[in-house]
Amino acid sequence: MHIHDLIGIGFGPSNLALAIALTEQNSALDAVYLEKQSQFAWHPNMLLDGTQMQISFLKDLVTLRNPSSAFSFLNYLHQQQRLQDFINLKTFYPSRYEFNNYLTWAARQFAGQCHFGEEVTAIEPVILDDKVSHLRISSTSKAGVQQRLARNIIVSVGGSPNIPDAFAQFKNDARVFHSSTYLSSLEKVKHAKRIAIIGAGQSAAEIFVDLHGKGYQVDLITRARAMKPADDSPFINEIFNADYTDYVFNHAPQDRASLIGEFLNTNYAVADRALIEQIYALLYQQKVVGDQRHQFLRRHDIRAAQATAQGIQLQLADLDLGSELGAHYDAVVLATGYQRQAHQQLLAPLAPWLGTHEVDRNYQLISSADFAPKIFLQGSCEASHGLSDTLLSITAIRSQEISQALTSSN
Numbered sequence: 001m002h003i004h005d006l007i008g009i010g011f012g013p014s015n016l017a018l019a020i021a022l023t024e025q026n027s028a029l030d031a032v033y034l035e036k037q038s039q040f041a042w043h044p045n046m047l048l049d050g051t052q053m054q055i056s057f058l059k060d061l062v063t064l065r066n067p068s069s070a071f072s073f074l075n076y077l078h079q080q081q082r083l084q085d086f087i088n089l090k091t092f093y094p095s096r097y098e099f100n101n102y103l104t105w106a107a108r109q110f111a112g113q114c115h116f117g118e119e120v121t122a123i124e125p126v127i128l129d130d131k132v133s134h135l136r137i138s139s140t141s142k143a144g145v146q147q148r149l150a151r152n153i154i155v156s157v158g159g160s161p162n163i164p165d166a167f168a169q170f171k172n173d174a175r176v177f178h179s180s181t182y183l184s185s186l187e188k189v190k191h192a193k194r195i196a197i198i199g200a201g202q203s204a205a206e207i208f209v210d211l212h213g214k215g216y217q218v219d220l221i222t223r224a225r226a227m228k229p230a231d232d233s234p235f236i237n238e239i240f241n242a243d244y245t246d247y248v249f250n251h252a253p254q255d256r257a258s259l260i261g262e263f264l265n266t267n268y269a270v271a272d273r274a275l276i277e278q279i280y281a282l283l284y285q286q287k288v289v290g291d292q293r294h295q296f297l298r299r300h301d302i303r304a305a306q307a308t309a310q311g312i313q314l315q316l317a318d319l320d321l322g323s324e325l326g327a328h329y330d331a332v333v334l335a336t337g338y339q340r341q342a343h344q345q346l347l348a349p350l351a352p353w354l355g356t357h358e359v360d361r362n363y364q365l366i367s368s369a370d371f372a373p374k375i376f377l378q379g380s381c382e383a384s385h386g387l388s389d390t391l392l393s394i395t396a397i398r399s400q401e402i403s404q405a406l407t408s409s410n
């Protein structure tokens with residue numbers, strides 16, 4: 001069986017940026033990418049009307065690495081004959097819809113290297129002369145199970161939905177769904193009138209506004225007292241500069257956590273200030289007209305959830321009053337964030353050679369001497385490389401660091 005030089009697992013922005021970096025480096029590597037979605041799409045279930053990018057378009061797939069790249073957002077606009085019109089918008093923050101179109105345009109140029117509709121399910125060692133010489137990658141698609149061999153791999157599978165324990169039982173109940181499937185799941189509960197959103201971060205806020213616009217009655221349920229704004233002020237934004245990755249990485253592992261913790265309010269459990277103001281104004285208007293359509297159930301904790309024939313019954317604790325109350329909804333949206341552990345399960349068969357999954361500065365997993373393949377991780381190195389790892393900020397630079405490490409002889 002043919003052995004590829006590189007198999008990329010997942011084809012989101014991270015591996016797309018890497019594919020571009022390898023191309024622009026004139027790399028002769030034989031690389032293919034396996035993607036479980038049936039076509040390229042960037043968080044398709046959260047492409048809501050009115051949502052915008054949370055970083056500058058200059059942090060696209062390439063510009064920080066190669067401002068003259070043909071894969072830049074500006075060149076995309078030029079190709080679409082929208083460059084002048086975009087300039088007239090006077091913004092650094094395109095709509096998420098347009099950015100998805102940009103990414104899709106870039107991804108299309110790698111169609112020959114991508115296998116869509118294939119979910120990677122196993123990564124196993126191939127042992128020759130007592131050494132792991134390469135890897136066997138198994139994936140499933142409508143056609144069944146495929147196997148491919150690779151000398152090196154790069155795992156860029158993004159986040160997996162974080163489901164609070166109280167909702168684990170609803171895996172097959174269409175009335176409870178995570179924000180990552182929001183638009184397609186909402187289609188399945190068309191008769192719903194009353195919907196609860198759990199969470200108070202960016203996705204919760206966006207979904208609240210979207211459901212409001214669609215005429216639903218919505219309760220936003222959160223343990224927090226207030227919806228907090230994401231800090232995107234300029235000095236804080238410097239933590240997303242490429243050199244800050246070195247700063248975090250060069251600290252001792254036990255010191256990195258506090259560096260990351262200090263700036264969690266740039267990305268976790270926070271929302272854009274303008275969106276928060278929009279929600280506040282909307283709830284205020286309810287008070288003005290004496291309407292009770294939506295509720296902001298702050299300082300409320302979910303104690304239990306139960307499916308009934310009519311809907312979902314939530315048992316809520318009011319953390320301030322110390323009392324409990326029941327509330328009934330037709331559907332529940334879990335805007336409860338993501339976990340970043342999916343790679344661990346895929347890499348489990350390689351445990352004897354990979355130890356504790358420590359990565360070096362170039363995102364390469366540190367392995368024992370009898371393990372030849374290079375394995376890189378994108379999007380799951382926040383603890384060692386900082387908060388930008390799960391975002392787009394350093395995508396262009398990271399892809400250069402990885403492509404160089406990949407093609408170097410050691």
Ligand SMILES: Cc1cc2nc3c(=O)[nH]c(=O)nc-3n(C[C@H](O)[C@H](O)[C@H](O)COP(=O)(O)OP(=O)(O)OC[C@H]3O[C@@H](n4cnc5c(N)ncnc54)[C@H](O)[C@@H]3O)c2cc1C
Pocket residue numbers: 009010011012013014015034035036037041042043046052053054055118119120121156157158159203342378379390391392393
């Ligand atoms: C709604 C939303 C909006 C966001 N907006 C911004 C923003 O404005 N700015 C910003 O910096 N960040 C933003 N982010 C953060 C986001 O993580 C990055 O934008 C970006 O998607 C990271 O790219 P990625 O390729 O690492 O991961 P992903 O985009 O998640 O891509 C991973 C890909 O791997 C595929 N995959 C997963 N498992 C497998 C498998 N086993 N086999 C095959 N394929 C697999 C997935 O289908 C997916 O296509 C946003 C996140 C969300 C959820």
